[in-house]
Amino acid sequence: MTSTDEAHLVRLIARGDRHAFDELYRRTSPWLAVRLRRRCADDELVADVMQETYLAVWRAAAAFAGAAVGGTAVGWVWTIAARRLVDALRRRARDGRLPLAALAAPDAPAADDEVLNVVLGDAMGSALRRLSPDLRQVLQAMVLDGLTVRETAVLLGVPEGTVKTRARRARIALREALS
Amino acid sequence: MVRAVSAAETAATTYAWAIHAEALRVRAGRRMAVDGLDLSMDTGVHGLLGPNGAGKTTLVRSIATVLRPAGGTLTILGEKVNGRIDLRALRRQIGYLPQEFGYYRRFTVREFIEYIAWLKEMPAAETPAAVQRAIERVGLTDRADDRMKTLSGGMVRRAGIAQAIVNDPRILLLDEPTAGLDPDQRLQFRALLRDLGTDTCVVVSTHLVEDVAAACTDVVLIDAGRLVHQGVPADLAAAAGQDSGAGDSAAERGYSAILRRHRETQS
Amino acid sequence: MNLSNHVTTAALERYATGGAGIGADALWAVEVHLDSCAPCRERLGDAVARHSPETVSLLALVQANLASEVARSPRMHSRRLPRRISRWAPPGLWPRLAMTLLVLAAALGLDLAASSQAFPSLVLLVAPVAPLLGVAAVWSVGLDPAHELVVASPRAGLNMVLRRTLAVLIVVIPALTVAGWLAGESPARWLLPCLAFTAGALAFGELIGLRWAAAALALLWTAGVITPSVLAARTPVLLEPASLPYWAGLIAVIAVALVLRRDAYTGLRSSTWFVR
Helix, strand or coil, X not given: CCHXXXXXXXXXXXXCCHHHHHHHHHHHHHHHHXXXXXXXXXXXXXXXXXXXXHHHHHHHHHHHXXXXXXXXXXXXXXXHHHHXXXXXXXXXXXXXXXXXXXXXXXXXXXXXXXXXXHHHCHHHHHHXXXXXXXXXXXXXXXXXCCCCHHHHHHHHCCCHHHHHHHHHHHHHHHHHHHC | CCCCCCHHHHCXXXXXXXXXXEEEEEEECCEEEEEEEEEEECCEEEEEECCCCCCHHHHHHHHCCCECCCEEXXXXXXXXXXXXXXXHXXXXXXXXXXXXXXXXXXXEHHHHHHHHHHHCCCCCCCHHHHHHHHHHHCCCHHHCCCEHHHCCXXXXXXXXXXXXXXXXCCEEEEECCCCCCCHHHHXXXXXXXXXXXXXXXXXXXXXXXXXXXXXXXXXXXXXXCEEEEEECHHHHHXXXXXXXXXXXXXHHHHHHHHHHHHHHHHC | CCCCCCCCHHHHHHHHCXXXXXXXXXXXXXXXXXXXXXXHHHHHHHHHHHHCHHHHHHHHHHHHHHHHHHHCCCCCCCCCCCHHHHHCCCCCHHHHHHHHHHHHHHHHHHHHHCCCCCCCCHHHHHHHHCCHHHHCCCCCCCCCCCHHHHHCCCCCCHHHHHHHHHHHHHHHHHHHHHHHHHHCCCHHHHHHHHHHHXXXXXXXXXXXXXXXXXXXXXXXXXXXXXXXXXXXXXXXXXHCHHHHHHHHHHHXXXXXXXHHCHHHHHCCECCECXXX
């Protein structure tokens, strides 16, 4: 069970293998669903986005499987899903329906997560925890989810200028905390 | 996935307008097609209206950085087009559908848009997803892998729109995008325009006043290379007033009325 | 499985339930880790199945909808011939290259049929301008349907023109070599003039457009050199070995001019009557 297996699955899907497609769904959909639900409170929207995402993978698998593309299968799946989410939110904004605020970032620290410090390091971890939720949301959208400033603005329902300001403040705050 | 965010990306915007023209003059052939144009456009859908020969296509081509202005200033995303600028970086943020959309007939829709994505220097890793997204947004999903020569005129136009939006540009220039679209497709196109207009500066040059009135947040009327009127679509209908000028709808009558009044003041 | 540098099951459960019981730093770390760890994603699936019924029903709903959509959805067929060749030679180039090969074949045929040895080789006479048929199509409104889009793109510029010109040369020069060898001419006689004309067309093209420049140079050579040589049945001075150093010098000068004015190929030009 490695990422090369997932790339192999995509190659099989490119040849029309339904079983490979179902297997890819089985392996990646829980992760995608959980991650999307933490960014959008509307389950119906999340379901739509997931459906569109996996359909796109089915339709264009041959393009994704191309050797020149690089990246991992979950990488592309997330890219597709994140952009579909932004598109769906944009449609809502256009229709005048208020864009759904992302779920507020949680604050309560938990006890047994020292094992994760190997990923982040103590200083970074506590710096992140001390960031205000506003700034952390922007950071998450841009750094972790790979969205651009414009897309982050749509996702969070704030103006572009605000996104940029918060990103700058987040960077300053992190730099201070880490030094 | 985890990516580095550059300082340039989060730097505060230093310009007020996405597109700003001051006393702009652009030559087309031997004629000065744009002759002293003052115009400012920002996020939203801007409908560019005007009679034939008004300079619409020349204006669009100069914003697309295909034509160099002969005089005045044209500032796109804060960069003055006349000066020494990083043309490549600027063009990566522009999407353009020319009036005469030329394509490679033996390419499939997907292959052609991928080629354009390569021309726009999009990273190879992002291209397949971006191409698929562009195809789906214009409603060509079912024909994505058919050769372009098998498409009808309206579908070709939609493929043209797809290639313009594949790089998610900040400025989108569409010259006569609805040519050949049937009414249903035109409705879908207007919905797409409204989506795009929420965070992009879209300039739609068109003859169809109805398209403009329905989908645009801002109407720009030019004649003989100069700005005649800029305002919300409701202005057009309002300008019709009691005039029984040419036109089947209030917007068309308003358009004719404004144009006529302008020409009267010019002569 | 050794869990020493993976996410703990408890953390996965808290992540899966979508609740607030997970710290911001842990959240970040979990997501970064899951991006690249398939076993942990598998374990997340288990955690979801056990602890998050909402997510389970969401997944079932999506899967059901997908099944019907996928069944009737068109799928991209596996790649046909890769289109990457079009990054070097756009479609408009191929007919021109075919034409060039035909011209060379005709010249070769005439050479081989010629009885007199003193008659200058047609292949040699044509060689310097042979690439120009193809070069004209490299950056031209008429011969590249997508030219407006190409010219407006970030990649437009001298590099792209050179790339496409290289594609022309890669076809034409070996063909010339073969034809020349069959006609009894060594490449040393025509290679430098050939390159000089190619570079000259590119440089001249910065002023008046590549199609016109290529046509003008081809015409000049045909009228000024090929015709007199054929009529007088004499090899022209310009193709004698003694002239080669001058050709080399010319190439150097042209190369400098080409680089100095390369902005002409980025497409941002003032419109004039001969340049649309």
